[in-house]
Amino acid sequence: MDLLADAAERDRTDPLAHTRDLFVPSATPLVAYLDGNSLGRPLKATRERLTALVDGAWGTRLIRSWDEQWMDLPFVVGDALGAACLGAAPGQTAIGDSTTVLLYKLLRSAVAHAGPSRPEIVLDSENFPTDRYVAEGIAVETGAKLVWLHPDPSRGVTVDDVAAVVGPHTGVVLLSHVAYKSGYLSDLPSITRVAHNAGALVLWDLCHSAGSVPVTLDAAGVDLAVGCSYKYLNGGPGAPAFCYVASRLQPVLSQPIQGWMGNSDVFAMGPSYAPAAGMRRFISGTPPVLAMTGIQDTIALIDSVGIEAVREKSTGLCEFVIAYVDSSLAEYGVQVASPRDSAQRGGHVTLSHPDARSLVAALWERDVIPDFREPDGIRIGAAPLSTSYAEVAQGLLSLESLLRSAP
Ligand SMILES: Cc1ncc(COP(=O)(O)O)c(C=O)c1O
Numbered sequence: 001m002d003l004l005a006d007a008a009e010r011d012r013t014d015p016l017a018h019t020r021d022l023f024v025p026s027a028t029p030l031v032a033y034l035d036g037n038s039l040g041r042p043l044k045a046t047r048e049r050l051t052a053l054v055d056g057a058w059g060t061r062l063i064r065s066w067d068e069q070w071m072d073l074p075f076v077v078g079d080a081l082g083a084a085c086l087g088a089a090p091g092q093t094a095i096g097d098s099t100t101v102l103l104y105k106l107l108r109s110a111v112a113h114a115g116p117s118r119p120e121i122v123l124d125s126e127n128f129p130t131d132r133y134v135a136e137g138i139a140v141e142t143g144a145k146l147v148w149l150h151p152d153p154s155r156g157v158t159v160d161d162v163a164a165v166v167g168p169h170t171g172v173v174l175l176s177h178v179a180y181k182s183g184y185l186s187d188l189p190s191i192t193r194v195a196h197n198a199g200a201l202v203l204w205d206l207c208h209s210a211g212s213v214p215v216t217l218d219a220a221g222v223d224l225a226v227g228c229s230y231k232y233l234n235g236g237p238g239a240p241a242f243c244y245v246a247s248r249l250q251p252v253l254s255q256p257i258q259g260w261m262g263n264s265d266v267f268a269m270g271p272s273y274a275p276a277a278g279m280r281r282f283i284s285g286t287p288p289v290l291a292m293t294g295i296q297d298t299i300a301l302i303d304s305v306g307i308e309a310v311r312e313k314s315t316g317l318c319e320f321v322i323a324y325v326d327s328s329l330a331e332y333g334v335q336v337a338s339p340r341d342s343a344q345r346g347g348h349v350t351l352s353h354p355d356a357r358s359l360v361a362a363l364w365e366r367d368v369i370p371d372f373r374e375p376d377g378i379r380i381g382a383a384p385l386s387t388s389y390a391e392v393a394q395g396l397l398s399l400e401s402l403l404r405s406a407p
């Protein structure tokens with residue numbers, strides 16, 4: 001069977017095929033959007049929800065909407081996200097700030113909580129830059145010591161890697177659940193257990209798993225987590241991130257950006273700060289109400305189809321890519337740079353090729369949109385709710401035709 005016929009057959013039997021039509025179509029030609037792991041597509045429902053917000057809660061109810069619904073929105077949306085995607089019971093997830101700022105708030109809180117007898121932060125050289133930079137800044141600020149792991153770039157951090165370095169001086173282990181380059185899916189429950197056995201806290205970055213890979217924060221006993229909402233959660237450019245703080249830790253953590261919205265009585269406006277109980281203390285300033293709009297629609301959609309179904313389609317799309325690389329693109333020097341075992345891979349597949357940079361540029365000219373990641377990665381992030389097999393097939397055929405015509 002040729003690739004397009006194979007894709008058509010898969011689309012015909014795909015239980016999530018219908019969700020693609022719920023997204024806003026591109027107004028200009030788009031052959032294949034394969035970058036849902038950087039910026040997800042908007043849902044049509046979001047356009048309606050934004051208009052309704054402008055006309056109603058904002059345009060009509062005005063300041064009254066803070067009392068009527070907005071003060072609690074970070075927690076209402078956080079709880080919905082926790083239930084649909086994160087395995088988190090209510091009262092532990094909040095929306096607000098960027099991932100970077102939330103990483104700072106939670107890592108800084110955790111370092112302070114661990115205290116001077118546990119000054120080490122364990123992290124890895126393959127993690128996304130912002131995670132590494134935030135930790136570097138906190139090390140300078142607090143005197144914490146960074147303990148670097150250097151995992152094989154084609155995979156990511158394993159249980160054994162963590163077990164080898166944690167000990168009586170470890171305060172916090174900071175890792176990404178899905179590696180942004182290789183797509184490696186770390187064993188979150190086992191790594192959390194190893195860190196806890198050493199007496200350390202764990203802070204997981206879920207940017208590349210939220211809305212794509214089911215996460216079991218409560219069941220795994222995770223302490224802290226952050227993640228962004230503009231990838232698989234389709235919150236839109238710059239949509240706010242989320243943070244998770246396990247209930248048991250909320251009363252004992254003090255976050256460093258003390259703002260009025262995290263105060264115990266927000267409108268008391270008293271002389272000094274007294275942190276609110278629960279997740280409110282992790283909020284600093286006014287919540288980004290408009291920017292929380294899109295996330296709500298995708299959470300509702302994932303809740304209706306189930307995160308397990310999303311993961312199943314995601315795995316199918318990735319395996320479809322890998323099979324075609326093996327059968328047809330390997331002869332042009334394309335390699336699979338992600339783990340081949342789906343159980344060890346998140347929602348994207350990275351291919352490597354010496355000319356990856358120019359190939360991606362040429363693909364963009366043909367309205368095929370993967371992304372390039374240094375040094376030689378072509379990252380295929382086919383968001384399962386908005387991407388068909390046919391779209392992925394068109395993208396792969398475009399790549400093949402470029403490779404075939406290369407001098
Ligand atoms: C693992 C990871 N952490 C953090 C971020 C981004 O942080 P921010 O939302 O602050 O831009 C990204 C992607 O942008 C990411 O892939």
Ligand SMILES: Nc1c(O)cccc1C(=O)C[C@H](N)C(=O)O
Pocket residue numbers: 037038039180181207238
């Ligand atoms: N967050 C991004 C942005 O603000 C602009 C352009 C791209 C991005 C990304 O999502 C990068 C992404 N986290 C990555 O995994 O490479």
